[in-house]
Amino acid sequence: MKIRKFLSNFFKSFGGEDDYQAPEPAPDHKAAYLEYKAAEDEAHRLQEEEKEELKQFARLIGRACKSKSSSAGAIINGASGLPMIGGIGGVDAAGNSFGSRHRGIGDI
Structure with a gap:
C-alpha cells in the first residue's frame, strides 16, 4: 500500500493525475506447475513400466530360445x-x- 501511495504522489508531482493502476496480481502458477509435474511423473512411471515389461519379455524369449536349443540338441x-x-x-x-x-x- 505504501508503494501505491508513493507512486500516486510521484505522478501527481509531475502534474499528472492519479492514474496509476496497481498491476493485477500474477496468477497462481503453483497449481499449474503441480498439475504439469504430476503429468510428467505419470509419463515417467509409464515409461519405466514399459521398459520393465520389455525386459521381462526379452528374458522370457531368451529362456525359450535357450530351452529349445539345449533340449533339442x-x-x-x-x-x-x-x-x-x-x-x-x-x-x-x-x-x-x-x-x-x-x-x-x-x-x-
Missing part, C-alpha cells in the same frame, strides 16, 4: 525360429544365416 535361429544346420556358423532350414530372416519355409 540343436541351435535355433532366434530371428526365424528355425533350427540351424551347421550350428551358428551355418544356415537355418530356410537358408538364412544366424540372426537373420530373409526367407521363410514357404519361400523356398
